[in-house]
Amino acid sequence: MIQNSPSRFNLFLPDESATIAFGEDLALLVKPGDCIALSGDLGAGKSTLARALIRAVGDDPMLDVPSPTFTLVQSYDVRIPLYHLDLYRLTHVSELDELGLDEALEDGVVLVEWPDRAAGALPATTLWMELTHQAEGRRLDISGPSQKLDRLIRLRAIRSFLDEHGFRGVKRRFLVGDASTRAYERLHMPDSKTLVLMDSPRQPDGPPIRDGKPYSQLVHLAEDVRPFVAIDRLLRDKGFAAPEIHAADLDQGILVIEDFGSGSILDDQGLPVPERYEAAVECLAWLHSNTFPAEIPLDDGRTHHIPNYDRSAMKIEAELILDWHIPWKRGGEVASPQERANFVAIWDHLIDELGTCEKTVVLRDFHSPNIIWREAQHGHARVGLIDFQDAMIGPSSYDLVSIVQDARVTVRRPLMDMLMARYFTLRREHGSFDEESFVKSWHIMSAQRACKLNGLWVRLLQRDRKPDYMRHMSRTLWHLAVALEHPIMSPLREWCIKAGIEVAESEP
Incomplete structure (x- = not known):
């Protein structure tokens, strides 16, 4: 049982196994x-809890975790560096400097x-946990x-x-986090099977930035898990390999879904496997040859309407290069009003050119991190x-x-051209296909x-403190x-040259 208040909560751990489970x-x-x-x-169970946490972060139940009583500190090079201090x-608080507390907290x-x-030398943001004996178990006051308490309550x-x-009692292990607020866990079942838990709480809207709307609404990002559930159903009904959903709390944003494993369309060196990329493109060609409803009913009585990839969404995404990349490139100097006006005018014209192009369901991030290679399956299966909650109705070319x-790995030009040619061949075989319009x-x-990504990387660096991107x-x-x-891109090419954006003429 949990008792909550704004600054603390407590729970009862009936035995040692419960203490271990909480640490994990x-x-x-x-x-x-x-x-x-x-x-x-x-x-009281301090070492038991610490040992369980360390072994779980290391994903190694046999990891040697000795007490740091005599060494004062033990360090562990695991998924996140861990430092266990006793x-x-x-003898004196000044010895904390010798133990390297501040340096340890940096990473x-x-x-x-x-x-x-x-x-009182510990950081003000410290999470305090006090274990006391209670009946046959332990009381944990936090x-x-x-x-930090909100994170624990969510846990x-x-x-x-x-x-x-x-x-x-299922064991939970960290799987992956992404650039959004979503996180994923792998659930290890008693029968050795695994499932995946998606933790995707509804996020409060950011400040309004245009037309009274925050960025997330302008670009139609999913605000809860309902779009994922809806698009998952849509894809599965059409025979595509989207994960089965085993349990869901749509209001809390918690899903237990099928585990497709860890297969990748990249090789062990992180390079594209041409045959797997080709299979992905073949799957995409089949996807684009289907028709899909824009309204999808959900089990809770609501209906998910797939939003349109409209003018405002396309423009505000493209403008990330204005808002973030250019100031970063210029050492803080922003784009001039005239530069901005010219950029927006160019994009208004380009979006007009999309008026007659083919449109369908756009999964939005159809690239290597979001495609699981299932070696034992056949065909499109x-x-x-696994990542389609932000799907929209827009130009089919976007997913190609x-x-x-691929934003995360270099697809060299010969492979890129081969994949494009394969897609065109399949689309022609599947029916009417306007290749010239599609290429434009x-x-x-x-x-x-x-334009979006070259601004996004800087935003992730400067605003979100995620420099790896x-x-x-x-x-x-x-x-x-x-x-x-x-x-047709000549005006934008000229604009980039004048703005000093150093487009790379050769592969990285």
Whole structure:
């Protein structure tokens, strides 16, 4: 049972296995910079909880986790660097500097036993956990910043959901997080099978930036899990490999879905496997040869309307290069009003050119991180689709851009051209296909996506403190250069030259 308040909550752990289970669950939400203070009498369970957390982060139940009583600190090079401190033998708070507490918190998680010996030297954001004996078990009192407590309350809510839906006691292990607020866990079932848990809480809207709407609404990002459930049903009904949903709480944003495994369309060196990319393009060609309803009924009585990839969404995405890339490139100097006006006018004209192009369901991020290779399956079932909650009705060319100009890995020009040719062949075989119109649309959407991404990488760096995405910049600048090869892109090409955007003329 959990009792909640704005600054603290507590729960009862009936036995050692419950303490271990809580430590394993806690491993799912720790992040670099977290400091967790564990207090309690000898034998209260501090080391048991710490050991369970460390082993779960390392995903190794046999990981040797000795007590740091005599060494004062033990470090672990696991998914997130972990530092386990025992301050029982600390003689003066100044010794914390020698232990490297501040350095450890820069990139890792610190667990501190006997934190009272630190005499107030722990960070203000520390999460405090006090274990005390209660009956045959332990009472755990937790206090700390509300943001961290909210994460813990969410953690327990997911565990309660699993218990209520027949997954009591299942082991949860971190799977992946993405550039959004979603996170994924792998659930290890007693029969050795695995499922995936999607943790996607509804997020509050950001500030309005245009027409009284926040960015997420302008570009039609999913605000809860209902769009995922709807598009999943749509794809499965058409015979595509989208995961089966085993349990759902649509209001809380919790789904238990089929685990497609970890197969990739990349090889062990992270390079494209041509045959797998070709299979993905073949799947896409079949997808684009189907027709889909725009209204999808859900089990809770609501209906999901697939939004249109409209003018406002395309423009505000493209403008990310104005808002973020140009100031970054110019050392803080923003685009001039005239530069902005010219850019917007160019895009209004290009979007007008899309008026007669083919439109269908656009999955939006059809590229290597979101395609699971299912070696044991056949045909289109080999191509597992897992990320489509932001799907829209828009130019079919967009998803082909996403895969042949993969934002995360370089698809070299010969392979890109081969994949395009294969797609065109299949579309012609499946029925009427206006290749000339499609090619024009492809170049426009390639440029739109490249403008968005070359701004997004900077936004992730500067606003969201996620610098790793910047390594993709040279690739997506090259993608922009390829997009600008079509004659219709001449005005945008000239604009980029005058603005000083260094499009890459050769592959990165």
